[in-house]
Amino acid sequence: MKTHMLCALTLAASASIFAPAAMAEEYRIGTASVGGAFFPIGQGISNLVNKYGGGDITMVPIVTQGSVQNPRLVAQGEVEIGITNANLAADAVxxxxxxxxxxxxxxxxxxxHPSVLHMVVADGSDIQSFADLAGKRVAVGPAGGGTMGFLNNILPVYGLTLDDITPSFLSYGDGFSQLSDGNVDAALALSGYPAAAVMQAAASGPLRMITMEDDKLQQILTDNPAYSTFDIAADVYDMPSDATVLGVTNMLIVPTDMAAEMAEKIAASVYDHLDEFAAENANARQIDPARAASLSIDLHDGAQAYFSK
Incomplete structure (x- = not known):
C-alpha cells in the first residue's frame, strides 16, 4: 500500500517537473510601413509589453498599410492592437x-505622439503651395495609410481630385527615396517627427516643406475638428525655414471585447514606463498621457480603469 502511494507521488512529482510551462499568448500590434514612425513605436510598445506584461503575454509589431487599415485589422482579429490617427478612429467608429x-x-x-503631414519637395523645386501639386508626380504613401485620409480632405479645398496628380502608392521609405532620385516631384508622409524616411532623404540633399495658404488651412481645420497644427523647427530636417503643418494625435486601439484585465495590463506596461520608452524612441517623448481624457473615441473599460487610478 505504502509502496503504491510512493510510486503515485513520484509520478505526480515527475509530471509537474516535466510539464511544459504555460505558453504566453502572442499579441500582434498593427503599425504601418517601415520608414514611418508607427513601426518603431510598435517595436517599442512590444518591448515594454514583453518586459512588463507579467510573462503571460508577448507582443510583436506587424507591418501593415497603416492608419486606415489598422482599425479594420483590429476588428477582424488580424491584429489584437493597432495604431491609428484620432480622425480615422472617429471615422471608423x-x-x-x-x-x-x-x-x-x-x-x-x-x-x-502626434503625426504631422510632411509635404516635402527638393529645395530647388518650383512647387511652393499645395495647389502646385496639380499635374505633378507625388509619392502619397501606402494606399491604406493615413496620408490618404488627409489628402482626401485637402484636395477638395483646392478644387482638386486624386486624378489631378500622378500618385505613387509607396511606403514612406520608398517614396522619399524616389524623391531623392528625382523620380517623383514631391513626397508625402503622415508621420511623427523626426521621420526616418525624411531624415534619410535630407541626407541626400536639401528639402523644403510645401505650404498652404492661411484661408485654406483654416477651412481644413474647421471641416476636420480632429486636426491640429504643429510647428516644425527648421533644424529638425535642416530645412531653410520653420514650417507650420497639419497634424493629428495618434492612439492605440483595441477590440471592444478585449478582456478588461488584459487592456489594463497592456496600458500599464506602456504608460507606467514612458521614461524608458522615451529613452529609446524620440516620438515617445511627445506622448502626453493626459490626452487620454480627450480622445476622439471612447476608452476601453480596462484603459479607463488604468487612467482613473
Whole structure:
C-alpha cells in the first residue's frame, strides 16, 4: 500500500517537473510601413509589453498599410492592437469616410505622439503651395495609410481630385527615396517627427516643406475638428525655414471585447514606463498621457480603469 502511494507521488512529482510551462499568448500590434514612425513605436510598445506584461503575454509589431487599415485589422482579429490617427478612429467608429457606412467596433487604449503631414519637395523645386501639386508626380504613401485620409480632405479645398496628380502608392521609405532620385516631384508622409524616411532623404540633399495658404488651412481645420497644427523647427530636417503643418494625435486601439484585465495590463506596461520608452524612441517623448481624457473615441473599460487610478 505504502509502496503504491510512493510510486503515485513520484509520478505526480515527475509530471509537474516535466510539464511544459504555460505558453504566453502572442499579441500582434498593427503599425504601418517601415520608414514611418508607427513601426518603431510598435517595436517599442512590444518591448515594454514583453518586459512588463507579467510573462503571460508577448507582443510583436506587424507591418501593415497603416492608419486606415489598422482599425479594420483590429476588428477582424488580424491584429489584437493597432495604431491609428484620432480622425480615422472617429471615422471608423462612425462608419464614415474611408469606412463607407461600415461602422467598426473598436475602443481606445490610450494616446500616442502626434503625426504631422510632411509635404516635402527638393529645395530647388518650383512647387511652393499645395495647389502646385496639380499635374505633378507625388509619392502619397501606402494606399491604406493615413496620408490618404488627409489628402482626401485637402484636395477638395483646392478644387482638386486624386486624378489631378500622378500618385505613387509607396511606403514612406520608398517614396522619399524616389524623391531623392528625382523620380517623383514631391513626397508625402503622415508621420511623427523626426521621420526616418525624411531624415534619410535630407541626407541626400536639401528639402523644403510645401505650404498652404492661411484661408485654406483654416477651412481644413474647421471641416476636420480632429486636426491640429504643429510647428516644425527648421533644424529638425535642416530645412531653410520653420514650417507650420497639419497634424493629428495618434492612439492605440483595441477590440471592444478585449478582456478588461488584459487592456489594463497592456496600458500599464506602456504608460507606467514612458521614461524608458522615451529613452529609446524620440516620438515617445511627445506622448502626453493626459490626452487620454480627450480622445476622439471612447476608452476601453480596462484603459479607463488604468487612467482613473
Amino acid at each position: 462612425a462608419g464614415r469616410g474611408a469606412y463607407n457606412g461600415n461602422a467598426i467596433d473598436i475602443k481606445a487604449l490610450g494616446p500616442l
